Amino acid sequence: MIGLIILIIALVVVLAAAPFLLDEKGYVLISFNNTTIEGTIVSFAVLTIAVLVVSYLTYKLVRYLFSIYRNTKHSFFARSQGRKQAAIEQALWSVINDDYAQIEQALSSKVPDQYQDIRLALLAKAALANNQTDKALEYLFDINPEQQLKVAKLWLASGNSSAIESQLRVIAESKKATALELKIYTEVLVQQQHFSALEAFLPRLLRKKVLTNEQWHRVFNTYFASFPVDEVTAKYKQLPKKLHSYAYSAYLTQMAAAGQLSVIENDLIKMVKHEEQHAQLANILSKATTANARKLQTSIQDRLKKDEQNNSLLLALACLADAQGDYDLAARVFDKALNNENKKQYMQQAKLSYEKSAQLDKALVLYK
Numbered sequence: 435m436i437g438l439i440i441l442i443i444a445l446v447v448v449l450a451a452a453p454f455l456l457d458e459k460g461y462v463l464i465s466f467n468n469t470t471i472e473g474t475i476v477s478f479a480v481l482t483i484a485v486l487v488v489s490y491l492t493y494k495l496v497r498y499l500f501s502i503y504r505n506t507k508h509s510f511f512a513r514s515q516g517r518k519q520a521a522i523e524q525a526l527w528s529v530i531n532d533d534y535a536q537i538e539q540a541l542s543s544k545v546p547d548q549y550q551d552i553r554l555a556l557l558a559k560a561a562l563a564n565n566q567t568d569k570a571l572e573y574l575f576d577i578n579p580e581q582q583l584k585v586a587k588l589w590l591a592s593g594n595s596s597a598i599e600s601q602l603r604v605i606a607e608s609k610k611a612t613a614l615e616l617k618i619y620t621e622v623l624v625q626q627q628h629f630s631a632l633e634a635f636l637p638r639l640l641r642k643k644v645l646t647n648e649q650w651h652r653v654f655n656t657y658f659a660s661f662p663v664d665e666v667t668a669k670y671k672q673l674p675k676k677l678h679s680y681a682y683s684a685y686l687t688q689m690a691a692a693g694q695l696s697v698i699e700n701d702l703i704k705m706v707k708h709e710e711q712h713a714q715l716a717n718i719l720s721k722a723t724t725a726n727a728r729k730l731q732t733s734i735q736d737r738l739k740k741d742e743q744n745n746s747l748l749l750a751l752a753c754l755a756d757a758q759g760d761y762d763l764a765a766r767v768f769d770k771a772l773n774n775e776n777k778k779q780y781m782q783q784a785k786l787s788y789e790k791s792a793q794l795d796k797a798l799v800l801y802k
Contacts, residue, residue, distance in 0.1 A: 437718045451734040490657070531662055535560075551581045555588060562591050586618045590652055606635070616644045624656050632657065633673075656682030663692040686718050695725035695757065712746035719750050722757035730754065745771050749780055756783050761790035 436516070504709055537560040554573045561570035570592050577585060582598050585606070589595045599622050605611050606619040620639060621634040632653075639645055645653065655776035658666050658681075670678070670685045689698045702718070705711040736752045738744060748771035755764035788794065 438763040484710050518765045521542045551584075555585045558585070558592075562588065567592055583615075586622075590618070590621055590625060593625070595625050598622065599626060599628075605629075611642045613642065616642060617649070620645070620653060624653055627656075627660055629657060629660060636677060637674060638678070640674075645680075650680040651684050651687075654681040655687065657681075658684055658688040663689075665693060665694070666694075667697065683718070684715060685720050690718050690725075690757075693722075693724045695722055695727045695730075699730050702727070702730050703733045706730070706737050707746070709744075712744060713748065716746045716750040716753065717779075719753040719757065720780060722753060725754065725757035727754065727758070732756070745773075745776070749776065752787065753780070753783050756787055761787045765791040765793055 474588060495736060529555065537556055538733075548632075554577045558561040558570040558573035558577075561567070561573065570588070571594060574582075574585060574588060574592065574597070582589075583601055586595070586598055586602065589598050599619075602615065602622055605615050618634070623629075623635065629681065658669065661669055666685065666688055673681055686698050686701060689695070702715060705715045731751070731754055734747055738747055738751065741747070748767050752764045752767035752771055755761070755767065764783070768780070768784045768787055772780065777784075
């Protein structure tokens with residue numbers, strides 16, 4: 435801009451000086467329609483320079499004022515964005531520290547537009563932590579549909595995972611489905627008790643090796659618990675043979691909890707023979723309600739004669755005695771078997787045996 439002005443001034447100066455050098459007065463005539471402007475070259479040059487100088491100063495002033503406005507606007511916008519960014523950061527730190535009250539406080543103000551779905555997800559998580567399921571669902575439904583699968587765990591926690599089931603099914607059926615997506619879809623099917631779809635999906639879970647043994651146990655626990663007790667054994671046998679080993683423990687646990695110990699007694703006796711299955715046996719028998727399994731009791735006691743310090747078998751015997759109503763025996767065995775490591779898991783069975791055998795002082799100790 436400055437270069438152009440200097441060039442124009444130079445041309446004007448040349449035009450102004452030319453008449454003097456040529457000894458000619460010279461003049462300028464400008465005519466437009468009915469308007470005519472006439473003057474000497476000198477006066478025209480002075481006027482032109484004045485106009486250019488004023489134009490240049492005006493340009494600089496306008497530019498300066500605009501820069502002040504732009505900087506002020508940018509500064510205000512930057513401070514506003516900074517406050518919004520700080521709000522989402524504070525909320526994320528609160529999640530890390532499980533401070534859900536602080537999450538709601540931090541997100542009461544606006545956050546950057548790109549974090550709106552994250553804000554809703556964090557508020558939903560806080561609401562679920564405070565047992566406000568309806569409030570959490572309001573936040574979840576407001577999340578962009580394209581982002582819904584990213585909060586699948588929150589939908590599961592809300593108990594209303596049907597909202598994402600169709601989306602998950604499409605993804606889970608594709609060849610590119612990740613282990614996490616397959617696992618979450620399994621959890622949704624279990625929660626919604628869509629067991630026909632689950633049965634068809636189980637072989638793929640096995641091929642992909644998605645679930646751990648503990649996760650398989652939880653899936654089959656819910657699966658078997660959904661059927662009448664007289665159908666559980668048939669459902670177990672209908673599973674593909676490759677799945678039997680994953681469903682076995684859950685099947686036995688469900689049968690024991692349903693008071694069907696006599697049906698699975700021979701299976702449990704086989705477990706007594708294998709030391710690595712003793713802890714599993716104790717856990718199954720801890721769920722037993724009523725029982726009449728004298729052969730199993732004899733098998734456990736015979737094994738204990740050879741291995742008196744087998745704590746898992748002692749716990750199994752105590753739980754079995756509880757289920758059979760032999761509370762005196764159960765209490766005596768719990769006296770030997772209970773310790774700080776297993777007390778929490780077997781507390782209810784131990785309390786029952788102490789209360790029923792008139793040893794309230796020992797039961798009170800467990801309550802503390």
